[in-house]
Amino acid sequence: MTHDPSPVVGVPATGNTQSGTLEPGHVAGPAEQRRVAAACVIGNFVEYFDFAIYGFFAAAIGATFFPGGSASTQLLQSLAVFGVAYVMRPLGGLVFGVIGDRAGRRASLSISIGVMGAATALIGLLPGYATIGIAAPLLLVLLRCVQGLSVGGEWGASSAYLIETAPPGRRGVRGSYPSMAAALGLLAGSLLALVFGLLLTPEALTTWGWRVPFLIAAPLALLGLWIRRRLEDTPVFAEIERRRAAEQADVPRARFRDAVRRDHAKALLVTFSFSWICGVGLYYLGSYVVNFLASTVELPRVQAVLLTGLALAVYAGLCPLAGRASDRFGRRRTVLFGCIGHAVLGIPMFMLMATGNAVAIVVALLLFGIVQAPINANTSLILIELFPAATRLTSGSLGFNLGVGPPSGFGPLVAAALVVGTGLDYSPGFFLAGVALVCGLVLFALLPETAGRNLLADTDATQDTRPARPATTTTGI
Template sequence: MSIERTMSSPPAETGAGVASPPLSKVHAIAAITIGNGLEFYDFVVYSFFATLIGRLYFPVADPTGQLLLSFATFGVGFLMRPLGGLLIGIYADRVGRKPAVALTLWLMGLSSVIFVVTPTYAQIGMAAPLMILLARLVQGFAIGGEMGASTALLLEYADERSRGYYTSWQPFSQGLAALFGALVGLALSNLLEPAALESWGWRVAFVIGILVIPVGLLIRRRLEETAPAGEHGEEVPGLALLLAHRRALAASILLMIGVASSTYIVVYYLSNYAVSQLHMPLSLGIWAGCVASVVQVLLSPFAGWLCDRLGRRPVVLWSRVALLVGIYPAFALINAEPSLARLLVVVGCLSVPMSMSSPASMVLVSEVLPQRLRATGLSIAYCVAIAIFGGFAQFFSTELIHLTGNPNAPAFYVIGCGLVSLLGLAMVPETLGRRLK
């Protein structure tokens, strides 16, 4: 597929008043992808240090209680996503994609600063977990708005034959962020002594997140705006979605439930599962996140390309069914004889259908929504699903194991969410080749 090298808009003005040429499509997609990846890195790196953060910030004697509180704090950040998605999505639809993306990057940089400077519970008492909670809330608000704005940018840079491929760089960037976060966690946990890692080493991972600020400046200055602002009149985007596009919005939320549950179990939870259930050290458990992220990075562009040829619905359907069929045997296999090799093989196999489903689902949701409401609709659909079924996936899975005594219980959670998502797939038409207004 060929990608145009230049855009037709006039040069952008920099803060100093000097004209700066707009980015080519290749560079624009790279800028969006890198910026998006850095934002998701900030959000997901918490997951790889959840067990350690639980010990430092949540004074509960029971290790399971500590882990549940840490996962709950991870999940609380997702509760702000719908609000961020609605408010920043409206801002993106009314004012433009560029300023919305830049705003979310600044907010993510601020949250990383809070993680870096917050003392532990032993040092300042209850103020410590409250500060961590605040940082997660800011992160959730920012990611909620970024998802719709950046995905709309990617889709609107594409032509009718390449929308799946362009949109696939959204899950690619998430996989890249998870891979980067896992590699950072792996390096820190292997290079530092446990005392150093617990004292200051884990904070280094969040220092890297502050890099979102210069990336935000680059995106704000040179990206071309892809959607005219101010076309709503007195229309309220959230209300318009509920009144005129409620079927599409409901279907989008159901589709995103499948994406949320599978991604957060396979990519993030299994690393902590290896530590808490399989009793592996953190330095080994993080390898599960690395493998899942590598598969997602490698397969996301291919999945986008494939759904531009076969259609969105077939790719979503067959990849989702494959994951539902394989998830329980996968958990049973790693619990029958726990080992790092078996864990990595299982994670790699589960990551294939997960990585194929996500890009096709995202482009399908993007295409059933009108342009003037796309950023808002994308943000609401993704964030509502992620807030409950993604953010609390690790909490629900840990609690299911605790209640049932069955270490394979997380598989039932993925199966239930996957079946619900197939209902959403049945509610939307095939959008391959559809002209977007």
């Protein structure tokens, strides 16, 4: 077996073979590895930073764009607009998936963060209903649609870039970075919202205070765009383009219909399943729990934010550890561990939180992070390793964005409805445990082990005739 002597991976041969390497199309030293990581995670950070600040400032946004009704009506209208982004995610995944597969990972990354930053900043600058009338909420909906499109393509493209440039045996750690960045974005957004809520009067918060965090996202997006434009594309995409140019292989170009190919049906079901439990768990931890503690458990808002902030910080630290465990023990075992954890502990965790005892709440939230990190840290990995190289972003986009889109995005609403409908404070655990059980059974039956799989394979992993090598392999990409 020939190993690439460079500090990064070479590009392996075609198909599912695990032996041999080609000359690397891209040499990434430690400095460039850091640039790649920064370029990718900043987009995920901005994405979930926006998620947090919109949720925390939903009441102020509702008063600005939907005046005339009660405060509850304004809030519901604002949250309805918030949900538009989830509906647009699958379409965005398709559009940016085709861009990433045809024009390159760097092109998809650059366009998505540029569009995301511009839409977020424009929301912060958008005049309210009192200034431009009905055009204000209409433009808000349009900008949320644009955000949803860009977000739909961000996760897949950044995951591909991180994993396709990962050193041997380090895909798991690198693939965990988007999940870690998402948690840090949620944490930063919630803490910033808390600070603004403490420092500003309700009037100031409603008139101008809510706009500032949206404007803060703009320079972060510009920084990400600048870093991304300085990168070369991944060695996997470079090799695909080399083969096309040399006409050495029949390398297909991605098309929209690749997202619904019949031979990917099993892989799409797998993708939807791990994405659904990933999304529900993350949105619970990053959005719903703070409202659950403040409204249902009736903790002071500041205490609720600080407790969930602590949980998000711990969870962010656990993501790379879960990625390392995935490299050692494999994707399948690690994800199934997380699903079993949610199915078994989903209800007990909410029972602990419902006590209102700070120690019990911390224990519950730590357990939540421990069982959620193995799922989220592997989502990027499996998404990229599961599908064939030439069409992986297009092929995986539909199942992934359907999973983390509406079914997950409406999870907090389902949780709140369960509390009202059943009268049981711990009833949100029913939905969490139920989703984990369903997804866990599907993944137990269908999820192949993808660790160590050749990233230039021309079929999806569910069609492999032999298992991939262990995750610790140092053989090529």
